[in-house]
Amino acid sequence: MTLSAPTTQSALRWFVPSDTGTHSPRDRVRGLWGCVACLVWALVVAVLAGLHPVPAWGAVGPSDDDPANWPQYHRTYNAWRFSPLNQINKSNVSKLKVAWIHQPGVLTHGLQATPIVIDGVMYTIAPDNQVFALDAATGKVIWRYAPKLDPIVKEVFYQSASRGVTVGRGKVFIGSLDGRFIALDQKTGKPLWSTQLSNLKESFGALFSSPPQLAGDVLFGGTTGGDQPIVGKIYAVNADTGARIWTFEIPKDDPKSWPGDSRKRGGGSAWLPGTYDPSTDTIYIGTSNAAPDFNRDDRLGDNLYTATLLALEPKTGRIKWHRQEVPNDTWDFDAAYEALLVPDAKGKTRMVHLNKNGFVYVMDKDNGDMVDVWQFTENMNWAKGVDRKTGQPIEPNYPETSKQKLHCPNLLGARSWNHGAYNPKTRLWYSHGMEVCNTVTSAKQGPLVAVSQLSLGLSEITLVDPPGKKADGWLGAFDPITGRQAWKVRFDLPPLSSVLATAGGLVFTGDMRGQLYAFDADNGKQLWQFNAGSGARGGPISYAVDGRQYIAFPTGLGSHAPGFLTGLFSEIRDLPGGAALIVFEVDR
Amino acid sequence: MAMTPSAQVDGARRRSLTRRLWADLTRTKRRWTWGLLALVLPLMLPVSVLAQTDGASPPKAAEPQRDISVDLTDLNRIDLGKLQFGSTCAAYCHGSEGRGGRAPAFLGRSDFDPHNAYRVIRDGRRGAGGVMPPFGQAFSETQIWELVAYLQHLALQPAKP
Numbered sequence: 001m002t003l004s005a006p007t008t009q010s011a012l013r014w015f016v017p018s019d020t021g022t023h024s025p026r027d028r029v030r031g032l033w034g035c036v037a038c039l040v041w042a043l044v045v046a047v048l049a050g051l052h053p054v055p056a057w058g059a060v061g062p063s064d065d066d067p068a069n070w071p072q073y074h075r076t077y078n079a080w081r082f083s084p085l086n087q088i089n090k091s092n093v094s095k096l097k098v099a100w101i102h103q104p105g106v107l108t109h110g111l112q113a114t115p116i117v118i119d120g121v122m123y124t125i126a127p128d129n130q131v132f133a134l135d136a137a138t139g140k141v142i143w144r145y146a147p148k149l150d151p152i153v154k155e156v157f158y159q160s161a162s163r164g165v166t167v168g169r170g171k172v173f174i175g176s177l178d179g180r181f182i183a184l185d186q187k188t189g190k191p192l193w194s195t196q197l198s199n200l201k202e203s204f205g206a207l208f209s210s211p212p213q214l215a216g217d218v219l220f221g222g223t224t225g226g227d228q229p230i231v232g233k234i235y236a237v238n239a240d241t242g243a244r245i246w247t248f249e250i251p252k253d254d255p256k257s258w259p260g261d262s263r264k265r266g267g268g269s270a271w272l273p274g275t276y277d278p279s280t281d282t283i284y285i286g287t288s289n290a291a292p293d294f295n296r297d298d299r300l301g302d303n304l305y306t307a308t309l310l311a312l313e314p315k316t317g318r319i320k321w322h323r324q325e326v327p328n329d330t331w332d333f334d335a336a337y338e339a340l341l342v343p344d345a346k347g348k349t350r351m352v353h354l355n356k357n358g359f360v361y362v363m364d365k366d367n368g369d370m371v372d373v374w375q376f377t378e379n380m381n382w383a384k385g386v387d388r389k390t391g392q393p394i395e396p397n398y399p400e401t402s403k404q405k406l407h408c409p410n411l412l413g414a415r416s417w418n419h420g421a422y423n424p425k426t427r428l429w430y431s432h433g434m435e436v437c438n439t440v441t442s443a444k445q446g447p448l449v450a451v452s453q454l455s456l457g458l459s460e461i462t463l464v465d466p467p468g469k470k471a472d473g474w475l476g477a478f479d480p481i482t483g484r485q486a487w488k489v490r491f492d493l494p495p496l497s498s499v500l501a502t503a504g505g506l507v508f509t510g511d512m513r514g515q516l517y518a519f520d521a522d523n524g525k526q527l528w529q530f531n532a533g534s535g536a537r538g539g540p541i542s543y544a545v546d547g548r549q550y551i552a553f554p555t556g557l558g559s560h561a562p563g564f565l566t567g568l569f570s571e572i573r574d575l576p577g578g579a580a581l582i583v584f585e586v587d588r
Numbered sequence: 589m590a591m592t593p594s595a596q597v598d599g600a601r602r603r604s605l606t607r608r609l610w611a612d613l614t615r616t617k618r619r620w621t622w623g624l625l626a627l628v629l630p631l632m633l634p635v636s637v638l639a640q641t642d643g644a645s646p647p648k649a650a651e652p653q654r655d656i657s658v659d660l661t662d663l664n665r666i667d668l669g670k671l672q673f674g675s676t677c678a679a680y681c682h683g684s685e686g687r688g689g690r691a692p693a694f695l696g697r698s699d700f701d702p703h704n705a706y707r708v709i710r711d712g713r714r715g716a717g718g719v720m721p722p723f724g725q726a727f728s729e730t731q732i733w734e735l736v737a738y739l740q741h742l743a744l745q746p747a748k749p
Contacts, residue, residue, distance in 0.1 A: 108719050154712070157721050227680075293679075411679065443675060450726035452712070453676065460674045462684035560680045563690045563718055567683025573690060577715065 068544035070117045073164055073211060073273045074419065075541070078341035081421035082501045083542035087549035089504030092586045093518045093528045099550060099585040100139030104130055107579045109161040110558025114498065114539025115581065116167045122543075122552070123167050123186075125211075126579060127160045128153075129176050133189060137545040139583065143189030150178035155451050156205030158224045161558055163273065164211040164539070166219075169239055175208025175221050181237055193242035197223075197235045204228035205451040206269065214239060215276035215283050215314035222250075222270030226288025226306075226334060229448055229455040232269035234285060236317055246317035250287050252304040262299035265445075265455060267291025268306040272336045272417055280366065282320060283312040284339035286353070292445035292457025293332045293411070294399050302327040307335045309353050309361075311368065323368040323391060325355045330399050330442070331382050332411040333357040338419050340429065341365060344481045352480040354420070354431065356413030357393075359386045362481055374483030377414035379435050379466035382407050399442035402459075408437035410463055416494075416561050419539065421501035422480065426521050429480035430507045434473040434494035436568060437466050463568040471568055475499070475509060477524060487524035493569050496561055497536035500551070508551060510536025512562055512575055516553055516582075534578030535562065551584045653703050658730060660702060660737040669738030672731060681720070686742055690718045694739050696747025705736045 065076070067084040074081050088096065104111075104126030115124035122136040129149060133142040153159055159177060166173040171192060172184040179198030184191055198206045206228060212221030212235075219239040225232040234248040250268030251258055258266055267290050274285030290299060290306040305319075307326035312319060326333045333356045340352040351365040358377035363370060370391040383393040399405055412434065420431030443459035465471045473494025477486040497510040501521060510516040512535040518528035538554030556578035566572040658665050678684055686694030691713075694700075709732050712722035727735070 108714055155721055155725070159721065160714075160719055441674075446675075448726075450723065452721035452723055453726050454679070456675065456679045458675060458679060459671060460684065461679045463688070558718060560718065564680050564683060564688050566690065567688030570687070570693075573693065577690075577718070 066119075069119065070115065070541040070543045072116065072166065073114055073213065073539075074275065074338060077275045077277050078422075079275055079338040079419070080340070080342075080424070080501070081419060081499060081539070082423055082503075084503045085542050085544055085549045086502065086504040087544070088502065088506070088542070088551060088586055090506065090520060090527060093504070093506055095586050096518070096528055096530070096551065096584040097586070099137075099583045101583070102132070102134055102139045102141075102581040104132065104579050104581075106130055107556060107577050108558070109159075110534065110556030110577055111538045111554035111579050111581060112161050112558060113164040113554055115541055115552055115554065116165055117541065117543035117552075118167055120545045123165050123172050124554070124581065125162045125165050125174060127162070127558075129162055129174060131165060131172065131174060131184065131189065133172070133186075136543060136550065137548070145184055145189040145191070147176060147182065147191075149176065150200065152200045152205075152451065153177045153207070156200060156207060157227075157452050157454060158205065158207060158209055158560075161209055162211075163209060166211045166213055166273075168214045169217070171239070173212055173214070173219055173239070175210060175212050175223075177207050177209075179203075179207055179223070181208070181212050181219060181221070181235070181242065183239070183242060195237050195242040195244065197237075197244075198233075200451060203230045204448065204453065204455075206230055206232065209271055210273045213273050213276055213283075215281075216278075218245060218314045220274065220283060220285075220314070222285065222287075224271045225269035226267045226271065226332075226336075227291055227293055227454040227456060228267055228269075229265035229291055229445075230267065231264060232267055232288065234270050234312075234317070236314070245315075248312065248317045250305050251290075254304065257301045257304045258299060259301055260298060262301075265291060266299065266303060266306065267293075267455065268303075270310075270336060272338070275339055276314065277341070277365075281314060283310075283314050284351075285310050285312065286334070286336040286339065288334040288336050289326075289329045289332045291455040293455070294330055294440050294461075295401060295442045295445055295457025296328055296330045296398065297401055297444060300328070303329065307333055307355070309335050309339060309351075309363075309368070321366075321368040323361065323363060325353075325359075325361055325391065326357055326393065328398075331357065331407055333382075333413070337415075337417060340420070340422060340480060342422055342427075342429070342480050343424075344371075350481060352429070354415065356409065356415075357382060358409045358414035360480070360483060361386075361391060372481070376431075376478075376483070377409050377433055377435065379408040379437060379469070380414075381437075382409075399440055399458075401442050401444060404439050404441040404460065406437055406439050406464065406467070408466055409434070410436045410438035411440075411461070412436070412561055412564065416496050418496050418537070419498040421499040421507065423501040423503075423507075423521050425503065425505075426477070426486075427479065428477040428486050428521065430475065430477050430499045430501055430521070432473060432475055432495045432497070432499065432509070434471075435466050435469065436471045436494065436565070437464050438462060439464055463565065465568070475507070475519065475524070477507075477521070486522075489519065489524050489526070493572065494565065495536070496559070498539040500540040500542060502542050508540045508542075508553075510540070510553060510555065512536075512557060512572060514555060514557070514575075514578075516540075516555070530584075532580065532582055534576050534580070537562075548585060553582045553584070555580050555582055654706060656702060656733060658733040658737065660733070660740050662737065665734045665737040666741045668731075669734035669736070669741075672727070672735055673738050676723075676726075677735070686739065687748070690715065691720075693747065694742040695745050697743040700740055700743035702736045702740055705739050706732055709735055
């Protein structure tokens with residue numbers, strides 16, 4: 001096993017600028033000096049090595065950011081999913097070959113994780129919370145941790161799947177399927193502490209499907225529960241001891257927001273990983289839809305803080321600012337997706353946030369004020385639009401009890417949770433989208449008794465084509481600030497893989513059939529394709545060990561989304577499940 | 589979409605459905621005879637069941653058949669089952685009329701077995717592609733049979749492409 005950081009020798013093999021987008025003013029000054037230094041260094045490298053052209057962007061990030069690593073869920077706190085490595089690039093990507101494959105031996109719901117790589121070791125998670133540390137150069141298993149889970153996990157709707165682990169402070173952290181945060185020793189995989197946070201019996205199975213994130217010594221994260229009759233919560237514990245610090249109740253304790261006792265069944269959850277911006281000491285985390293999903297008769301208020309992007313103080317859990325994107329949500333339009341931080345044309349960092357409702361909200365990252373909003377999806381009819389100044393929906397068409405209505409986007413959203421990626425050189429944001437609508441007949445939600453049940457508030461739901469068109473999906477490249485589209489590639493089945501962008505000018509993703517792709521970041525031209533045998537639903541990453549760059553693809557079709565899409569795309573029914581982490585490299 | 593499919597089933601069609609249903613049940617009885625033979629070879633059955641799952645669920649083959657406590661052809665029961673299906677099973681999973689999901693489609697399904705359907709609703713099922721949680725705590729025995737009645741009704745409809 002190799003644990004060495006990249007050496008000077010490895011750095012000479014390709015030019016690797018540090019990435020990242022957001023900085024304090026002090027960082028920016030440091031960045032300028034860093035840029036001058038890096039240009040000098042780059043010239044030396046270019047002369048000595050005579051290899052690749054120097055990427056021409058000036059953004060320089062935290063000095064401790066090792067380009068060989070993928071240290072956190074989105075790689076960097078700005079949620080770019082961008083690797084600064086360029087050994088694999090447009091000229092050689094067609095020669096990608098398999099370096100190794102890891103099969104965890106458990107398949108249920110496939111591989112949905114984004115692996116973490118730090119100093120030559122990959123940390124990842126398979127179905128049923130099975131955690132692995134692997135030699136990132138060979139795939140050899142270093143340790144494995146299989147928790148003993150409370151048998152109640154077998155009764156829960158959102159069972160088996162996990163989106164990843166978090167590594168830091170000498171530990172590997174997971175959020176478990178039976179409602180715990182667990183810390184493992186990073187070297188051995190031995191459990192260090194475990195803190196029970198969610199009681200599945202009392203919360204209709206609210207569990208951790210995403211890895212909790214670090215904000216210094218604060219470990220925070222939320223559960224599933226947007227579709228459950230509960231008060232959804234975000235939990236924070238001390239990362240070193242597991243001691244509880246604070247709990248944030250997402251449905252606000254305010255009768256104006258939640259009439260009667262509707263708050264108690266209001267749902268609200270933060271089921272995807274948040275991000276932590278150390279330059280402002282801020283947690284960004286988005287929340288889910290309100291419950292019952294499609295019936296608002298008993299909750300005629302704004303239903304704060306559901307469908308909201310929250311900026312929280314890590315030490316206390318207090319709100320710094322919030323932006324509710326869908327007041328009184330009745331379409332299942334979560335605001336849970338990644339909080340992207342990118343520079344605008346003047347170099348000012350902006351918050352860019354896709355909602356399931358088909359709009360991208362561009363905000364001031366320090367107070368949530370609206371800068372602009374742009375329409376992401378081609379088919380949208382749930383409102384006339386969104387006001388660019390206030391961010392409020394214009395004439396929303398709410399579901400009504402016992403009436404059947406057509407809504408676009410459908411309940412899976414303008415995109416599922418599969419994250420986009422941003423390349424600071426092209427200044428483009430690459431994201432999947434789907435053009436699928438649904439008819440819904442809203443209905444009063446009856447009482448629920450079992451942990452497997454959801455609070456949906458409907459009597460009928462049918463996925464349908466957009467009016468006059470055939471439903472499909474796409475990969476789009478957009479200016480994230482203005483929404484200007486650079487290119488788009490259509491897919492007949494909506495892809496559910498997260499996207500990876502690299503400094504090699506490449507965009508990687510995969511589809512539900514298991515075809516993996518690399519596209520030219522500038523124009524969307526397909527440069528590589530590989531048949532993995534089962535669909536892609538996780539987060540592809542890139543990293544390097546001993547000067548060699550790798551692309552890692554979690555494959556194996558899972559989650560509820562493919563099954564629900566079968567209603568419109570019957571081919572999905574026969575697509576196989578699986579679980580294989582496939583790692584690619586090129587010959588040197 | 590049609591909200592009351594049973595209302596569209598006219599008298600003649602209903603009688604023909606009933607005949608087909610009885611024929612199906614008779615065939616099922618014949619299969620039970622073969623099933624008893626299979627039980628004589630105790631290893632074979634669990635192996636065949638395991639082959640269809642990832643091995644996480646124990647085989648349920650040894651459980652005695654439960655009496656069907658409602659008339660599965662009763663149109664009121666079918667309607668109640670349809671309502672329950674629409675509000676619980678359709679969203680995120682099986683889709684309208686069971687056209688979604690990773691399980692075989694319900695419409696026009698020739699091998700529909702009401703007892704097996706009852707067990708799967710009650711106990712759930714794990715497969716490679718996904719997992720269905722148990723709904724035995726969510727529904728009464730009667731409610732589960734009503735769901736089965738609706739699924740059987742769908743199985744007797746023509747399959748859609």
